[in-house]
Amino acid sequence: MTTAAPLSTTPVSKSEGKKLSAASSAKSKLTSPWASLVAIVIAVLWTIPTFGLLVSSFRPEDQIKKTGWWTFFSDPTLTLDNYRAVFDAENGVNLADYLLNSVVITIPAVLIPLCLASLAAYAFAWMNFPGKNFLFITIFALQIVPLQVTLLPLLQLFVTMDIDGTFWTLWLSHSTFALPLAIYLLHNFIKEVPSSLIEAARIDGAGHVSIFFRVLLPLLTPALAAFGIFQFLWVWNDLLVALTFTGAPEISPMTVQLSNLSGTRGTAWYLLSAGAFVSIVIPVTVFLLLQRYFVRGLLAGSVKG
Amino acid sequence: MFTTASTAGQKIGQMFAAILLFAAVVGLILFIAGRFTGKRDRAIAALYLLPTLVLLSVGLLYPGLRTIYQSFLDASLTNFVGLDNYKTIFSDPEQLTVLRNTAFWVLLTPFVATAIGLLYAILVDRARVESFAKALVFLPMSISFVAASVIWKFVYEYRPDQRNVQQIGLLNEFVVMFGGKPVQFLIESPLNTFLLIVILVWIQAGFAMTVLSAAIKAIPDDIVEAARLDGVGPWGMFRFVTLPAIRPAVVVVLTTIAIGTLKVFDIVQTMTGGRFETSVIANEFYSQTFRSDNRGFGAALAVVLFILVIPIVVYNIRQLRRSEA
Numbered sequence: 001m002t003t004a005a006p007l008s009t010t011p012v013s014k015s016e017g018k019k020l021s022a023a024s025s026a027k028s029k030l031t032s033p034w035a036s037l038v039a040i041v042i043a044v045l046w047t048i049p050t051f052g053l054l055v056s057s058f059r060p061e062d063q064i065k066k067t068g069w070w071t072f073f074s075d076p077t078l079t080l081d082n083y084r085a086v087f088d089a090e091n092g093v094n095l096a097d098y099l100l101n102s103v104v105i106t107i108p109a110v111l112i113p114l115c116l117a118s119l120a121a122y123a124f125a126w127m128n129f130p131g132k133n134f135l136f137i138t139i140f141a142l143q144i145v146p147l148q149v150t151l152l153p154l155l156q157l158f159v160t161m162d163i164d165g166t167f168w169t170l171w172l173s174h175s176t177f178a179l180p181l182a183i184y185l186l187h188n189f190i191k192e193v194p195s196s197l198i199e200a201a202r203i204d205g206a207g208h209v210s211i212f213f214r215v216l217l218p219l220l221t222p223a224l225a226a227f228g229i230f231q232f233l234w235v236w237n238d239l240l241v242a243l244t245f246t247g248a249p250e251i252s253p254m255t256v257q258l259s260n261l262s263g264t265r266g267t268a269w270y271l272l273s274a275g276a277f278v279s280i281v282i283p284v285t286v287f288l289l290l291q292r293y294f295v296r297g298l299l300a301g302s303v304k305g
Numbered sequence: 306m307f308t309t310a311s312t313a314g315q316k317i318g319q320m321f322a323a324i325l326l327f328a329a330v331v332g333l334i335l336f337i338a339g340r341f342t343g344k345r346d347r348a349i350a351a352l353y354l355l356p357t358l359v360l361l362s363v364g365l366l367y368p369g370l371r372t373i374y375q376s377f378l379d380a381s382l383t384n385f386v387g388l389d390n391y392k393t394i395f396s397d398p399e400q401l402t403v404l405r406n407t408a409f410w411v412l413l414t415p416f417v418a419t420a421i422g423l424l425y426a427i428l429v430d431r432a433r434v435e436s437f438a439k440a441l442v443f444l445p446m447s448i449s450f451v452a453a454s455v456i457w458k459f460v461y462e463y464r465p466d467q468r469n470v471q472q473i474g475l476l477n478e479f480v481v482m483f484g485g486k487p488v489q490f491l492i493e494s495p496l497n498t499f500l501l502i503v504i505l506v507w508i509q510a511g512f513a514m515t516v517l518s519a520a521i522k523a524i525p526d527d528i529v530e531a532a533r534l535d536g537v538g539p540w541g542m543f544r545f546v547t548l549p550a551i552r553p554a555v556v557v558v559l560t561t562i563a564i565g566t567l568k569v570f571d572i573v574q575t576m577t578g579g580r581f582e583t584s585v586i587a588n589e590f591y592s593q594t595f596r597s598d599n600r601g602f603g604a605a606l607a608v609v610l611f612i613l614v615i616p617i618v619v620y621n622i623r624q625l626r627r628s629e630a
Contacts, residue, residue: 039428039438042421046442046507052475053456068473069459100313104320112327116356119331123353127346135354142365144618146568148590148607152375152600153368165309167316171323176364179357208349209339237449239571240587244595250311255451259575262455269459269473276455280448287447288440 057082057273064269082274095257095278102236102253102282104167109174109235110228116175117182117227118220122212124183125190126198136187142180150177151244158245169245174235182227189223190216225293233283254279330356369611376605380598390605400589406498407585410505410569411613415562418506419555422513426521427543439518443511450508450571457504458576461490494582501583504572509565513558520554521547553628560621567613586610 055069058078063071086095123129124136154173158164193216201211239255246252258279261272310316334356338349379386394400422442429438445453462474466487472478477487491497524547532546548555570587577583579592586606594603 035428039425039432042425042428043438043441046445046510048475049456049460049507050444052459056459065473067471068475068478070475070478071471097313100316104310104316108320108323108327111324115327115331116360119334119353120357123350127350127353129347129350132350139357139361142361144564144614145365145369146587146607146610146614148568148587149372149611150365150368151607152594152604153371154364157363157368163307166307167310167319167323168307172360173364176360179361180365183357207339207341209335212335233447237451239449239451239574240591243574243591248309250309251316255449255571258449258451258455259571262451262458262575263578267458272455273459276452280452283447283449284444287444291440 053273053276056269057277059270061085061270064273082270083278086271086274086278095254095275098252098254098257099278101251102255105170105174105242105251105253106232106235108167108171109178110231112171112175113178113182113231114224114228117179117186118212118217118224120179120183121186121190122208122216124187126211127208139180140184143184147177147240151241155244164245165248165251167251170241170251173241173245174231174238177241178231178234182231185227186220186223189220193219222293225290229286229290229293232286236283372604372607375601376608378601378604380601382600386601390602391609393602394605394609402582403584403586403589406495406583407567409495409498410502410566410585411563413499413502414505414509414566415559417502418509418562419513419517419558421506421510422515422558423517423555425510426514426518427547430518430521439511439514442514445508446511446515450569451575453504453508454572454575457507461500461576463487463489463491491577491583492581497577497581497583501572501576504576505566505569509562513562516554516558517551520551524550553625556621556624556628560617560624563617564614567610567617586613 052069055072056064058080059069059072060077060079060081063077088094120139124132150173155164155169158169163169197215198211201215206214236253237255238253239259242253242256243259246256249257254275258272258275261268261275306319306322310319334352338352341349375382376390377385377387394404425438425442429435432438459473460475461477462472463477464470464472464474464487472481472487474490476490480487488496490500528546528550529542532542537545568587569585570591573579573583573585573588574591579585579588584592586609590603590606590610593599593606
């Protein structure tokens with residue numbers, strides 16, 4: 001529903017000219033030095049916690065426990081031991097396994113809803129059948145159902161189906177939870193394709209299948225990317241669904257392991273700092289590379305979950 | 306294929322098998338649809354919608370209805386207890402703390418995060434380093450709540466006030482620097498709840514900033530120019546030009562963050578596990594259902610969560626309708 005808001009999410013081309021926006025003219029009169037100072041304060045406040053973690057992750061174990069990360073500036077000692085430790089099976093925390101689990105969980109959980117939602121969105125956008133509007137609104141409304149409402153019955157269902165403790169629980173549940181948003185998002189995009197394009201293809205004798213693949217799919221790429229990235233980050237960063245369905249450590253993702261590490265008594269700071277950083281690197285890279293699409297997916301998917 | 310994978314090879318194999326299986330389903334549907342010639346929309350639409358409808362009814366609709374039913378049952382889901390679970394939620398002192406905390410979260414997070422996001426969006430608007438400055442504030446949005454919590458553990462950590470013991474948490478270091486005694490930030494209630502809220506504000510401000518910045522840039526230049534020629538000052542510009550123009554976006558941001566905040570679980574779970582009077586509904590749901598096996602009660606909490614989301618969504622839709630009219 002948020003896409004209905006009159007927002008332009010595509011980055012505005014930076015006109016270097018003298019055009020002033022309302023905000024910038026408000027700002028410039030707010031005596032610029034103060035405005036800059038406030039902006040810098042916010043930026044620093046937002047960056048320091050992460051910076052502290054980054055520095056900590058490279059400090060030796062006994063120093064992390066005894067002194068704050070800022071002592072690094074007076075006594076700089078760096079080591080890669082923490083990173084070695086989190087990838088060392090002898091510590092019992094081998095993060096490589098959990099990293100693999102996160103990958104194995106995330107890829108199908110992104111691809112499956114993408115395929116199924118494309119089909120459904122196409123049907124809603126370009127076909128006529130009884131009950132279409134009712135069905136579409138129902139699916140749209142399902143977006144607001146909190147996951148919590150579904151978890152226990154789903155777990156019981158998975159036990160009955162005898163797939164509890166397998167990746168299928170996560171693939172199926174993440175895919176299901178993603179469908180309402182994916183269908184809504186893709187439907188909006190497909191709807192915007194000019195009907196003359198579809199008509200022309202029809203006249204050429206193309207059926208629904210070839211229209212979908214030859215006409216729509218190429219146009220749909222930005223929407224698929226937007227949803228794909230949103231869903232990727234959602235699944236990768238999820239803790240609740242993973243905690244609920246992965247009783248077995250064999251299939252737990254990074255978030256579960258990180259949460260376990262941070263919950264144990266006498267926190268293992270050196271493992272925690274390096275582990276957290278390993279888990280951050282992938283989503284941040286994806287975000288930096290595909291920022292444009294990510295923002296779009298985020299705007300559209302903000303009520304999900 | 307439907308077993309617990311334990312080796313790396315098995316895991317990757319299962320992953321590809323799952324992808325192939327769903328690709329095959331889609332392929333089969335397309336193949337059958339291709340057989341229908343002419344305008345047999347109904348049959349093809351039914352085919353296209355089939356997998357979606359199956360997943361949604363089995364994975365979302367049925368469990369949702371079942372949870373509503375279970376919320377009237379006892380802990381082991383065997384006996385009918387009427388509205389007892391709901392009565393407990395609204396009368397038990399512990400649960401009232403949970404409700405109070407949830408109220409703190411939902412009332413504070415959206416407004417503080419939006420205010421900071423808006424302020425920052427205005428301050429860096431068309432600055433030379435705008436995209437870099439924005440990325441700094443936006444990055445927390447892309448990491449998991451668990452990782453964010455770990456980051457903030459290094460800020461809130463407490464070490465006892467003794468000789469030769471140094472603080473390793475940044476906040477306590479500042480407290481000590483200014484002559485105070487270190488505080489057990491995560492244990493002292495209700496302070497701890499507010500400090501957990503800070504983490505979510507830290508995450509969500511970037512979202513608010515991104516959306517509002519896009520809205521600010523969409524304000525037509527001639528309106529701004531006209532206001533300036535009329536001699537509107539900076540505050541007036543914000544109050545009478547910027548704010549009315551971005552009002553729909555502000556509503557979307559506020560309601561979106563509010564809905565997300567209602568369901569906040571990861572932060573509480575990772576930071577305190579809901580102890581020290583920090584629990585919120587979503588966390589309480591998890592501990593009651595899966596830790597205490599108090600299942601009927603957990604279901605009732607989930608339903609309360611659902612009911613609380615609805616007015617926010619309705620408000621959101623109404624505001625959008627009004628702004629479109």
